[in-house]
Amino acid sequence: MLDGPVCLTDGRVVWFRRLRPDDAPRLVDLCRRLSPETVRRRFLRYRPNCDPRDAVALANVDQVRRVAFAAVPTRGADGPIIAVGRYHVESGSRADLALVVEDGYQHVGLGRALLSRLIADATRQHLEVFDGDVLIDNRPVLQLLRGTRRPLKVGYAGGGDVLHIQLDVSPES
Numbered sequence: 001m002l003d004g005p006v007c008l009t010d011g012r013v014v015w016f017r018r019l020r021p022d023d024a025p026r027l028v029d030l031c032r033r034l035s036p037e038t039v040r041r042r043f044l045r046y047r048p049n050c051d052p053r054d055a056v057a058l059a060n061v062d063q064v065r066r067v068a069f070a071a072v073p074t075r076g077a078d079g080p081i082i083a084v085g086r087y088h089v090e091s092g093s094r095a096d097l098a099l100v101v102e103d104g105y106q107h108v109g110l111g112r113a114l115l116s117r118l119i120a121d122a123t124r125q126h127l128e129v130f131d132g133d134v135l136i137d138n139r140p141v142l143q144l145l146r147g148t149r150r151p152l153k154v155g156y157a158g159g160g161d162v163l164h165i166q167l168d169v170s171p172e173s
Contacts, residue, residue, distance in 0.1 A: 008108040019068035024055040026081040035103045041138045042100040065089040085114035097130035122169045130167040
């Protein structure tokens with residue numbers, strides 16, 4: 001089941017659902033609630049501008065080649081979004097991966113549950129690899145990826161403090 005409730009390690013229950021076009025304002029709100037450090041880790045730099053036009057583009061997913069799940073703290077469509085996981089198929093069997101979790105919900109299993117849902121969906125769609133860029137000091141995300149127990153390649157992304165990851169999401173892994 002890709003949509004529905006999940007219990008976090010601290011006892012809170014959150015709900016996963018597919019991201020929808022009308023979520024654009026909620027994505028802007030989520031962006032504005034993120035700490036500067038969470039923004040830096042997610043966007044590889046400090047403070048994006050939380051542009052509503054960018055949010056409209058990010059919320060416009062077809063759930064086939066552009067897939068995104070939202071986590072919300074209460075059942076229903078109109079509550080705030082507390083986490084988003086997405087992948088965009090770039091070519092063939094590879095997709096770009098992105099995750100962000102609001103600060104108050106970090107380190108309680110939400111990222112792990114969201115990544116598991118994305119992997120399950122990608123496997124169903126016969127994808128083989130998630131690609132992404134991660135800051136070298138983003139230990140929580142690197143541990144999250146290693147914790148999947150799937151083959152993971154990590155290398156430098158052309159210098160600086162950014163790593164490129166390739167997570168095997170094929171059914172055989």
